[in-house]
Amino acid sequence: MKNATFVDWQTLEFSLVNILVEQGTSALKFIDIHDVDALRIKPEELDCTGKLVTRSFGVGHHHAYSALSRGMGAPQKRPQNFHEILKYVWWTLDKCLDNEIIESCALVTAIACAKAGSTFVIDHHASPLAVIGSLETIAKAFDKVGVSHLLCYEISDRDGAEIAWKGLRETEDYLSSRQGLVGLHASFTVSKETLGKAIALMKQLNSGIHIHVAEDAYDQELCIHEHGKRVIERLAEAGALDSSKTILGHCLHLDDNEKKIINESPCWVVQNCESNLNNNVGYFNGTGLGENIILGTDGMHSDMLQSAKAAFFVGQRHDSINYESAYRRFRNIHHYLHDNSYEGDSDNNLVVLDYDSPTPIYQDNFMGHFIFGINSGHVRDVISDGRIIVRDRKVITVDEDEVLKVSQEHARRLWNRMKEARFYD
Numbered sequence: 001m002k003n004a005t006f007v008d009w010q011t012l013e014f015s016l017v018n019i020l021v022e023q024g025t026s027a028l029k030f031i032d033i034h035d036v037d038a039l040r041i042k043p044e045e046l047d048c049t050g051k052l053v054t055r056s057f058g059v060g061h062h063h064a065y066s067a068l069s070r071g072m073g074a075p076q077k078r079p080q081n082f083h084e085i086l087k088y089v090w091w092t093l094d095k096c097l098d099n100e101i102i103e104s105c106a107l108v109t110a111i112a113c114a115k116a117g118s119t120f121v122i123d124h125h126a127s128p129l130a131v132i133g134s135l136e137t138i139a140k141a142f143d144k145v146g147v148s149h150l151l152c153y154e155i156s157d158r159d160g161a162e163i164a165w166k167g168l169r170e171t172e173d174y175l176s177s178r179q180g181l182v183g184l185h186a187s188f189t190v191s192k193e194t195l196g197k198a199i200a201l202m203k204q205l206n207s208g209i210h211i212h213v214a215e216d217a218y219d220q221e222l223c224i225h226e227h228g229k230r231v232i233e234r235l236a237e238a239g240a241l242d243s244s245k246t247i248l249g250h251c252l253h254l255d256d257n258e259k260k261i262i263n264e265s266p267c268w269v270v271q272n273c274e275s276n277l278n279n280n281v282g283y284f285n286g287t288g289l290g291e292n293i294i295l296g297t298d299g300m301h302s303d304m305l306q307s308a309k310a311a312f313f314v315g316q317r318h319d320s321i322n323y324e325s326a327y328r329r330f331r332n333i334h335h336y337l338h339d340n341s342y343e344g345d346s347d348n349n350l351v352v353l354d355y356d357s358p359t360p361i362y363q364d365n366f367m368g369h370f371i372f373g374i375n376s377g378h379v380r381d382v383i384s385d386g387r388i389i390v391r392d393r394k395v396i397t398v399d400e401d402e403v404l405k406v407s408q409e410h411a412r413r414l415w416n417r418m419k420e421a422r423f424y425d
């Protein structure tokens with residue numbers, strides 16, 4: 001990477017450098033341009049003159065399976081609350097997925113993530129009528145594009161005991177050969193038995209839980225009614241919060257004691273404020289939750305710079321967030337992945353930003369540019385695990401146009417299935 005303006009993602013220090021990036025190794029080398037000739041293998045050159053180069057991004061909570069929902073028609077019944085949004089939209093959609101549609105969803109999601117600068121995705125998957133093998137299908141599609149991943153299947157009793165059992169089996173099978181998490185949908189669709197089995201699996205495989213928590217007040221109401229305790233109390237007592245790999249999604253409707261339990265645990269919270277606005281379920285407030293907060297998109301899109309901006313703006317009224325903490329939450333995924341020894345997110349994951357700023361940019365004013373200027377449209381090239389996967393704004397590992405052509409066909413098929421489906425009346 002020739003003549004790059006390198007921005008250290010931790011110190012925000014700027015330096016004019018030539019960077020030697022090697023595939024498969026994590027270390028970056030800053031080299032003199034004259035030394036290139038002495039290298040044993042002549043490297044492929046990326047001219048970065050006038051461009052910012054920094055660590056690529058990561059998505060803390062995604063749902064690739066929802067990728068083909070964009071533009072689909074309204075559900076047969078108009079949802080009146082969050083539970084009905086789930087039933088009439090998402091739990092209808094996920095039951096219409098088959099292996100081919102799942103593959104298509106994963107390919108278009110990986111492409112969208114890569115083009116928006118993310119080289120790592122933590123995904124939460126559901127396909128109740130196509131459970132077995134679904135995670136490997138997603139993993140292979142992500143691998144093809146060159147986006148690293150931490151996947152899970154969202155185990156749930158909402159479709160009966162057999163599908164809950166398949167979710168557990170799929171998780172165990174997948175985690176025997178791949179890095180991943182033990183996914184649970186949410187407290188209100190997970191029975192005592194299934195929660196116990198999932199946590200036993202988490203401990204047996206030295207993994208963590210990835211679950212939606214108190215996204216809507218309904219999750220708490222049902223938990224108190226059925227288990228006589230609040231969601232975080234239930235999860236903590238069962239052992240879900242013991243792992244530093246555990247990720248709790250949303251965490252909107254928590255009381256002070258629940259926040260304290262999370263704060264004192266090693267687990268992580270993932271914020272998805274645009275999804276919360278869309279579902280009209282409330283506002284995230286990180287006060288009292290501690291420092292372990294990352295950001296996700298919740299399947300709404302694949303653009304983490306947008307998620308960071310949304311967290312900052314929505315948080316002006318509802319959260320204690322400033323430039324620094326917005327940036328910290330945006331970057332915390334690297335700490336989560338590193339501290340838990342996950343692979344695929346080392347120093348040789350980079351973005352080249354073609355950032356045409358009308359004002360000077362430097363270390364001390366970088367945050368202002370991060371919130372108000374830099375967006376995914378500035379991502380020109382992306383390097384994942386030392387390999388170029390996006391060049392001049394185009395994914396080069398797969399044929400983007402072909403993938404989109406196929407996904408449009410699958411989208412039509414999916415929407416037709418959903419029109420005919422009558423899972424909830």
Ligand SMILES: [Zn+2]
Binds near residue numbers: 062212
């Ligand atoms: Zn989610």
